[in-house]
Amino acid sequence: MSEFSPIFIYLVMSPLVSLIPLGLPFPFASNSSTYPEKLSAHECGSDPSGDARSRFDIRFYLVPILFIIPDPEVTFSSPWAVPPNKIDPFGSWSMMAFLLILTIGSLYEWKRGASDRE
Numbered sequence: 001m002s003e004f005s006p007i008f009i010y011l012v013m014s015p016l017v018s019l020i021p022l023g024l025p026f027p028f029a030s031n032s033s034t035y036p037e038k039l040s041a042h043e044c045g046s047d048p049s050g051d052a053r054s055r056f057d058i059r060f061y062l063v064p065i066l067f068i069i070p071d072p073e074v075t076f077s078s079p080w081a082v083p084p085n086k087i088d089p090f091g092s093w094s095m096m097a098f099l100l101i102l103t104i105g106s107l108y109e110w111k112r113g114a115s116d117r118e
Helices: 002-023 058-069 070-080 089-112
Strands: none
Touching: 070 089
C-alpha cells in the first residue's frame, strides 16, 4: 500500500489545488445586479453595432489552425529531453521522422501562402 501512497496523495491534492482557487472568490464577490453598467452590452466602451452573428473570413480561422502545428511538436519532443546515451536508435529515428513530417507540413503551408496577410 505504501507504494501507491504518492498516487493517492496526487489524486487528493490535484483537485484541491485546482478547485480552491476557483471557489475562493465567490464569498468575496459582490452582487452584480447593483451595478447596471455591468449588465449592459458594450464594445470597448461604445454602443454595439452590427450583428453579433455575422460571418467571419476564413483567414480568421487560419491563425489558430496554423498555431496547432507547434503544439504537438513541443509535446512529442519532451520525451527526447533525456540523456543521449539513454535513447535507443529507434527512438532517435522515430523522432527525426516526426520532425521531418512537421517540417514538410510547415513548408507546404508556407509555400501555399496560408500565413500571408493581405
